[in-house]
Structure formats: structure tokens, C-alpha cells
Amino acid sequence: MSEQIDQALARKYDAGFVSEIESETFPIGLDEDVIARLSAIKGEPEWMLEWRLKAYRTWLKMEEPDWAHVDYPKVDYQSISYYSAPKSMKDKPKSLDEVDPELLRTYEKLGIPLHEQEMLAGVAVDAVFDSVSVVTTFREKLEEAGVIFCPISEALHKYPDLVKKYLGTVVPRGDNFFAALNSAVFTDGSFVYIPKGVRCPMELSTYFRINEQNTGQFERTLIVAEEGSHVSYLEGCTAPQRDENQLHAAVVELVALDDAEIKYSTVQNWYPGDENGKGGIYNFVTKRGLCEKNAKISWTQVETGSAVTWKYPSCILKGDNSVGEFYSVALTRGKQQADTGTKMIHLGKNTKSTIISKGISAGRSNNAYRGLVRMGPGAEGARNFTECDSLLIGDQCGAHTFPYIESSNPTAIVEHEATTSKVSDDQLFLCRQRGLDPEKAVSMIVNGFCKEVFRELPMEFAVEAGKLLEISLEGSVG
Amino acid sequence: MLSIKDLHARVEETTILKGLNLEIKPGEVHAIMGPNGAGKSTLGYVLSGRDGYEVESGSVEMDGKDLLDMEVEERAQAGLFLAFQYPVEIPGVSNMEFMKESVNALREARGEKSLSSAEFLKKAKEACKQVELPLDFLKRGVNEGFSGGEKKRNEIMQLIMLEPKLAILDESDSGLDVDALQVVANGVNSQRDGKRSFIVVTHYQRLLDYIQPDYVHILSKGKIVKSGGPELAKEVEASGYAWLAEAEGADA
Numbered sequence: 001m002s003e004q005i006d007q008a009l010a011r012k013y014d015a016g017f018v019s020e021i022e023s024e025t026f027p028i029g030l031d032e033d034v035i036a037r038l039s040a041i042k043g044e045p046e047w048m049l050e051w052r053l054k055a056y057r058t059w060l061k062m063e064e065p066d067w068a069h070v071d072y073p074k075v076d077y078q079s080i081s082y083y084s085a086p087k088s089m090k091d092k093p094k095s096l097d098e099v100d101p102e103l104l105r106t107y108e109k110l111g112i113p114l115h116e117q118e119m120l121a122g123v124a125v126d127a128v129f130d131s132v133s134v135v136t137t138f139r140e141k142l143e144e145a146g147v148i149f150c151p152i153s154e155a156l157h158k159y160p161d162l163v164k165k166y167l168g169t170v171v172p173r174g175d176n177f178f179a180a181l182n183s184a185v186f187t188d189g190s191f192v193y194i195p196k197g198v199r200c201p202m203e204l205s206t207y208f209r210i211n212e213q214n215t216g217q218f219e220r221t222l223i224v225a226e227e228g229s230h231v232s233y234l235e236g237c238t239a240p241q242r243d244e245n246q247l248h249a250a251v252v253e254l255v256a257l258d259d260a261e262i263k264y265s266t267v268q269n270w271y272p273g274d275e276n277g278k279g280g281i282y283n284f285v286t287k288r289g290l291c292e293k294n295a296k297i298s299w300t301q302v303e304t305g306s307a308v309t310w311k312y313p314s315c316i317l318k319g320d321n322s323v324g325e326f327y328s329v330a331l332t333r334g335k336q337q338a339d340t341g342t343k344m345i346h347l348g349k350n351t352k353s354t355i356i357s358k359g360i361s362a363g364r365s366n367n368a369y370r371g372l373v374r375m376g377p378g379a380e381g382a383r384n385f386t387e388c389d390s391l392l393i394g395d396q397c398g399a400h401t402f403p404y405i406e407s408s409n410p411t412a413i414v415e416h417e418a419t420t421s422k423v424s425d426d427q428l429f430l431c432r433q434r435g436l437d438p439e440k441a442v443s444m445i446v447n448g449f450c451k452e453v454f455r456e457l458p459m460e461f462a463v464e465a466g467k468l469l470e471i472s473l474e475g476s477v478g
Numbered sequence: 479m480l481s482i483k484d485l486h487a488r489v490e491e492t493t494i495l496k497g498l499n500l501e502i503k504p505g506e507v508h509a510i511m512g513p514n515g516a517g518k519s520t521l522g523y524v525l526s527g528r529d530g531y532e533v534e535s536g537s538v539e540m541d542g543k544d545l546l547d548m549e550v551e552e553r554a555q556a557g558l559f560l561a562f563q564y565p566v567e568i569p570g571v572s573n574m575e576f577m578k579e580s581v582n583a584l585r586e587a588r589g590e591k592s593l594s595s596a597e598f599l600k601k602a603k604e605a606c607k608q609v610e611l612p613l614d615f616l617k618r619g620v621n622e623g624f625s626g627g628e629k630k631r632n633e634i635m636q637l638i639m640l641e642p643k644l645a646i647l648d649e650s651d652s653g654l655d656v657d658a659l660q661v662v663a664n665g666v667n668s669q670r671d672g673k674r675s676f677i678v679v680t681h682y683q684r685l686l687d688y689i690q691p692d693y694v695h696i697l698s699k700g701k702i703v704k705s706g707g708p709e710l711a712k713e714v715e716a717s718g719y720a721w722l723a724e725a726e727g728a729d730a
């Protein structure tokens with residue numbers, strides 16, 4: 001994959017893949033007018049505006065949640081601009097010289113080609129991309145298979161019925177404070193549709209759509225896998241993205257119909273802020289998948305970024321014999337805070353779920369796992385296995401595990417294992433005695449700790465995730 | 479090769495090494511014996527620079543360089559190897575990855591090119607066979623779930639892979655069955671080339687039947703109290719360390 005990307009970027013880019021550019025930025029503040037204007041600018045169907053307004057009205061009545069293990073200054077929702085057109089070329093940095101050297105150093109370490117660095121850093125690179133590109137081939141190949149993969153704003157124009165049928169079916173408008181806000185004001189995101197019986201011929205990666213990096217803080221993704229279809233979707237890329245939005249409240253909905261399978265992998269590496277967490281991103285995401293009969297949804301995530309992360313990718317195992325999986329690595333350092341986990345809601349018979357969560361805390365960070373396993377009355381013979389491991393680096397960080405188990409079916413089995421370990425002096429000494437410097441040693445130990453999760457990532461992603469951890473851990477060995 | 483002069487070192491508040499002297503020439507094998515708690519493992523840790531082991535006075539030179547001035551990994555890169563008495567597990571990190579990192583770190587320090595995966599694999603397989611471990615040990619996590627004897631063989635496998643100038647073996651023979659003892663000894667002997675030197679810490683004369691030492695030293699209470707040839711090990715085997723107390727009594 002990365003070779004393809006290199007090629008795509010070393011060559012050029014097809015403008016046809018860029019969504020239309022608007023040239024307006026809204027003044028700050030949020031009310032029904034703002035939402036109406038937003039919807040109008042995007043040329044949305046009437047029902048979409050109605051939907052947004054309903055979400056907004058629900059949101060108004062909701063309270064921002066409060067968590068024991070995450071602490072951040074309250075966001076003033078009236079001081080945000082809810083629509084910002086992509087930056088014009090003249091406002092962007094002219095060259096990499098104008099970009100934060102720290103960011104560049106990281107790109108270098110990740111071995112990111114220059115072009116791509118410019119792209120990620122938001123440098124004004126106009127007209128560097130020409131038409132013969134891997135991206136185009138990529139699109140053609142998908143079309144041949146009947147797969148739809150496009151910005152959700154485009155889908156609202158081209159496939160309004162499909163969007164209407166599934167939007168909000170997994171994460172209802174009023175699901176939670178952030179989901180409601182997202183429903184009211186989401187600007188863009190991805191739409192994926194895999195027709196019946198189709199195995200998507202390649203990994204779908206937002207990587208191929210970096211031109212839309214500015215989808216803003218309220219991203220909305222909807223993936224629908226028809227009966228017996230199969231798709232693997234990669235979200236994000238391993239390089240830290242320059243981003244001016246402090247608050248991110250995305251919603252991701254997955255629908256896996258009978259016998260379908262969706263694999264959703266995320267590597268998230270947003271700016272965590274300086275050592276004191278200043279300037280970092282608050283990441284409040286609602287991700288949820290619905291499994292019909294014999295369907296399978298698998299969430300794999302590697303999180304190293306953000307100042308504050310609140311995220312619980314979940315599976316609703318509605319259909320009999322459906323399977324939910326959650327594999328997660330969350331690394332916190334400095335003053336980062338993460339409160340992540342998953343929810344597995346077993347409704348159908350013989351449903352199965354597996355949760356493997358690996359939390360790594362360094363510096364003065366706090367890392368909490370919060371997981372809910374619910375066995376509904378109909379979850380005859382359902383099973384869950386949860387393994388929650390925490391690794392501490394140094395002695396000023398914290399790891400917390402909050403498993404919630406609710407079972408209304410006596411035949412359902414829930415197993416939970418939790419461990420907390422430290423990168424021990426013995427291990428460090430062994431590695432150093434064999435010639436490795438301490439940072440290399442720690443990153444190797446941490447990588448080993450994460451192995452079960454990395455194994456679930458597509459190969460190239462796994463390698464990059466490993467490198468990313470290494471970089472993220474720099475300076476955490478004292 | 480290695481020159482230890484009047485070494486005093488402590489762990490936390492306790493001084494363990496109290497004026498230790500030892501000279502090792504290239505190619506020599508020195509056995510160190512001595513009662514439990516004498517400071518044998520401590521010596522290995524001090525030489526390899528482990529945190530928490532503080533040198534109070536004295537000097538250690540390896541190949542003319544001040545060993546005590548170097549970081550742990552620099553000592554390793556300079557050719558010092560410690561086979562651990564209690565090898566630690568690193569879950570999830572395969573033996574293979576671990577050794578590859580390690581071999582290449584040492585090569586890099588010597589200004590050599592990293593081994594390609596194929597070259598490395600070949601070497602690793604040979605080493606694995608040499609210590610008679612099944613090849614799937616290369617894929618298993620470092621010492622993860624290994625039996626006591628397997629851990630020891632694994633240490634020797636690393637020794638073979640890393641080709642150190644000076645290897646310190648801390649009780650590499652304890653807990654081994656007779657065959658394993660032979661394997662460990664063969665592994666060590668295969669590395670003897672007239673240039674590499676060894677410090678072999680052991681409680682049992684038997685290992686020394688297989689690894690012929692040039693010298694045997696008795697370490698007691700942080701000092702070498704007696705040195706001799708292989709016959710000294712036989713004496714210890716026959717009569718234990720009771721004479722140490724007498725010798726001490728005579729000293730006082």
C-alpha cells in the first residue's frame with residue numbers, strides 16, 4: 001500500500017477527485033440559521049436539513065457529559081465557526097520552511113516523502129498533481145466492483161436514498177451530546193457502500209483522499225456492507241496532521257448486513273499539545289457498528305494523539321451468530337488523557353465478542369479503559385472475552401480499568417482478564433546489555449506488548465504503527 | 479583484555495565488592511566460584527554497568543578503555559556480554575526480532591552494515607541448532623514461557639550470535655540436565671578462538687570438565703581470596719568452603 005501511495009504522491013493528482021470548493025467561512029456561533037445556511041451551501045436535500053435541525057433541537061436539551069478520568073476546560077460552542085471553507089492558497093504556509101520544525105522532524109523520522117509532507121502540513125501545493133494517478137486507477141477499480149467510496153456530501157447528491165436509508169440508524173441523532181452536535185453540523189466525511197456479495201478489491205483508505213483533510217471537526221462516516229460483502233477500511237494516516245480545530249466530534253456508523261464483514265482500522269495521531277497539553281486536540285468520537293445475522297465487525301485502533309480522547313467504538317450484535325471484535329492500543333504520554341474502550345451489546349443468539357485492549361501510559365498521563373459488555377435477554381449462548389492490559393512507563397502515570405458487565409441471560413458467558421505491568425528495570429537492562437539504546441529498548445518492549453493488536457492491522461499499517469509508537473515514546477525514558 | 483583493580487562497589491547502602499582484583503588476557507577462561515551471596519552476580523552487573531550498582535573506588539579497563547565510564551549499551555557494543563543467572567521475559571517480542579535488533583546494534587556500533595533478513599535468519603538458525611533448541615524458539619517471545627534450561631540455552635544462543643570479546647556467564651549451568659550442560663559447554667567452546675575471553679561463574683566443578691578454565695578464582699565476601707588452576711575447582715567440589723572461615727579466622 002505505502003508503495004502505491006508513494007507513487008500516487010510522487011506522481012500527481014486528479015482534480016476530479018476533489019470536492020467542490022466553497023469560499024466562505026461562517027462567523028462563530030450556532031443556531032438554526034447557521035445550520036440552514038450550511039445545508040444550503042452543500043446543496044442538501046430538504047430531508048437532510050430537517051434531520052439536522054431535529055438533531056440540533058435535541059442537542060440543545062442535552063448536557064455535556066462529565067467524566068471522572070478526563071479533565072479539560074469546557075468548550076464554548078458559541079465561539080466556534082461551524083463552517084469553514086478550505087483555506088485559500090494564500091493563507092497556507094508557502095513552503096515547509098514555514099511549518100513547525102517539530103512536525104517536520106517527525107515526518108522525517110517516519111520517512112514520509114517530501115510531497116506528502118507538504119500535503120500533511122497543509123502547504124499550498126497547487127497544480128502539482130496531474131491526471132494519470134494511482135488514485136484514478138483506484139477509483140476505476142472500485143467502480144468496476146460496484147463499490148461506492150466518496151465524500152458523504154457527494155453521496156447526498158448522488159445516492160440520497162442510500163444515505164437516507166442508513167444515516168442515523170446505528171448512531172441515532174440524539175445518542176449522546178457529541179453525536180447530536182455532529183448530526184446537526186457535520187460538514188463531511190466518507191460514505192462507503194459495498195453491494196451484495198462483493199469483496200471490496202482493496203483496502204479503502206482515507207489516505208487516498210487527503211485532499212479532504214479539512215473535513216473539519218465534525219466528520220461523519222457511514223459504511224454499509226450489503227449481505228455477504230466484505231470490506232476493510234483504514235482511517236487516518238500515521239503521520240500527525242496539522243489541524244487548527246481543537247474540538248473533534250466525529251461520528252462513524254457501520255452497518256453489516258447478513259453475513260457481511262467490516263474491518264475498520266484507525267491510526268490516530270493528532271497533536272497531543274505541548275508537554276502541558278496546551279494546544280492539543282480534544283477528540284470525542286462516537287463509533288458504532290450494527291451486525292445482522294452472521295455478520296462481523298472488527299474495530300482495530302491505535303491511538304497516540306490528542307490531548308483528550310473519549311472514544312468507545314461499539315458493536316451491536318443484533319443478528320444471531322454475529323461477531324464483534326475490538327483491538328485497541330492507546331498510548332498516552334506527557335499530560336495526555338484518554339478514556340477509551342468499547343461497548344459490546346449482545347442481542348442475538350450465540351453472538352461472540354472479543355476485546356483486547358492495551359493501554360500504555362508514560363510521563364504524567366492518564367489512560368483509562370472503560371468497557372461495557374451487555375448480554376441481552378435474547379443472547380442465548382453468547383460469549384465475550386475481554387483482556388485488558390496496561391503497561392506503565394515510569395511511576396508518574398496512571399492506568400485505570402473500568403469493566404461494566406450486565407447480563408440478562410444466564411447462558412451467556414463473560415470472561416474478563418486484566419493485567420498491569422511495568423517496563424521493568426530487568427527488561428531494560430537486558431536490552432541495553434545486548435546493545436540497544438534505552439529508547440529503542442522501550443519501544444521494542446512496548447511493541448511486544450501491543451503485538452496482539454498490531455497483528456490485526458493491515459501489514460503496512462502495522463509497521464507504521466510500530467514506528468509511530470517509537471516516535472511517540474521518545475523522551476519518555478528517564 | 480580486562481583489568482580490574484581494587485574494585486569497590488555497592489548496591490543501595492551495602493558495599494558488596496570490597497577490593498576485587500582480576501586480570502584477564504585475550505583468549506583466557508577464568509572460572510569464578512564462591513559461596514552464595516559472595517558477590518559473583520554483583521561483579522557481572524557492575525562490569526556491565528547496571529543501574530543501582532555503584533562503583534565506590536577502583537578501576538576497570540577493557541582493551542585499554544575505561545569501562546566504568548561507559549553506558550550499559552556502550553559496554554555491550556564494545557564487546558561485553560552477560561549471560562544472565564535469571565533471564566527475564568519480554569512478552570510479545572520474538573527472540574528473532576530481539577536478536578536482530580541486537581546484532582545490528584552491535585554491527586552499527588562497529589561501523590558495519592546491518593545484516594539482511596536472509597543473512598540474519600541463516601545465522602540465527604545455525605545458532606539455534608547449535609544449542610539444540612527447536613527453530614520455533616526464534617519465533618517465540620524472548621524467554622516467554624521458556625523452561626529454566628531453555629532460558630539458559632537461549633542465553634548461549636545469544637552469545638553465539640553476538641560473538642562478544644568478553645563473555646560473563648553467570649551460572650549458565652545451574653538447573654541444566656546433563657545433556658544441556660554439554661550443549662551449553664559446546665556453545666561456549668565453539669566461541670573460544672584464542673582471542674575471546676570468558677568469565678564463567680559456577681558452583682559446580684562439573685561444568686569445568688567441559689569448559690576447561692585457565693584459572694579458577696574463589697570469590698568470598700566481595701574479594702578474590704584464592705586463585706589457582708582447574709585443580710582448585712576440584713578442591714572446592716571435594717571440601718566446600720569451610721576453609722574460608724578458617725582462613726578468615728587466621729587473617730583476623
Ligand SMILES: Nc1ncnc2c1ncn2[C@@H]1O[C@H](COP(=O)(O)OP(=O)(O)OP(=O)(O)O)[C@@H](O)[C@H]1O
Nearest residue numbers: 489490492494512513514515516517518519520521
Ligand atoms: N538490591 C540489593 N540490596 C541489598 N543487598 C543486595 C542487593 N542486591 C544484592 N544484594 C546482596 O549482595 C550480596 C551479593 O549478591 P550476589 O547476587 O552478587 O551473590 P552471588 O555471589 O551471585 O550469589 P549466588 O551464588 O547465590 O548467585 C548478597 O548478600 C545480596 O543479598
Ligand SMILES: [Mg+2]
Nearest residue numbers: 518519520563
Ligand atoms: Mg549469583
